[in-house]
Amino acid sequence: MTTGWAVREDHDRADAERYRELLAAARSAFEELGYGATTIAEVTRRAGASRATFYVYFASKEQVFAVLAEQVRDRFTRAQDLTGIDADDVDAVLRRTIETTLEVTVEHMALMAVLNHQAVADPEIRDLWVEIQREAVHRTATYVAQQARAGRVHPVADPESLGLMGAGMNDRYAPLVVNGTIEIDAAVEEMHRIWMACLGR
Incomplete structure (x- = not known):
């Protein structure tokens, strides 16, 4: 049971870190490029993540x-x-x-x-x-x-x-x-x- 909780906490921390990375990447893109020129592809490129990963956390x-x-x-x-x-x-x-x-x-x-x-x-x-x-x-x-x-x-x-x-x-x-x-x-x-x-x- 203890091991199971530890694994879950590791996953939670990893999820939280990826979420923060995507937010940071989106913020830098919006600030540098503006809203209209920022794309999901640009956000994921900056975050080093896939498009599918982006959609795990955000709908759009x-x-x-x-x-x-x-x-x-x-x-x-x-x-x-x-x-x-x-x-x-x-x-x-x-x-x-x-x-x-x-x-x-x-x-x-x-x-x-x-x-x-x-x-x-x-x-x-x-x-x-x-x-x-x-x-x-x-x-x-x-x-x-x-x-x-x-x-x-x-x-x-x-x-x-x-x-x-x-x-x-x-x-x-x-x-x-x-x-x-x-x-x-x-x-x-x-x-x-x-x-x-x-x-x-």
Whole structure:
């Protein structure tokens, strides 16, 4: 029985590794070639896998792209997780979430560009991408509103508008970080200073 479980676990690990390899190959292809020019053949070539293997894990190119988009959503959700930090320490919360969300934007900038482009033509991708963006802004706005009600901050604008501002700063600073115009620590500091001013701190 023990041997049987060990063999099953080895298979599970191998399956998980192949799944990750296919996702990584698909992501690199989408980022380099764009959605339209990426083919299943190109993904399997990069992954060193057969077409049949691809179909064990994904039904189509559309599905693997949707999985990658969902990974972006999950990364943004984790970036705004306040576990281990005092949620009422506004300065610490903003400094941490500014840094983590900017890191996610930098890490996924190329894929997000493909998502933006594909969302124009694909209603399902558009709905998912709108959801990803709306969730991140809404979580920020909810936090600002809660802290405003508690009297810890005095927003100069509607919380939802400030959430949009934060997302916009991420989008503008990320390319500057990628091309070396500014270090990420300096970008975080500038964004934090702007946020503090906008929250009357």
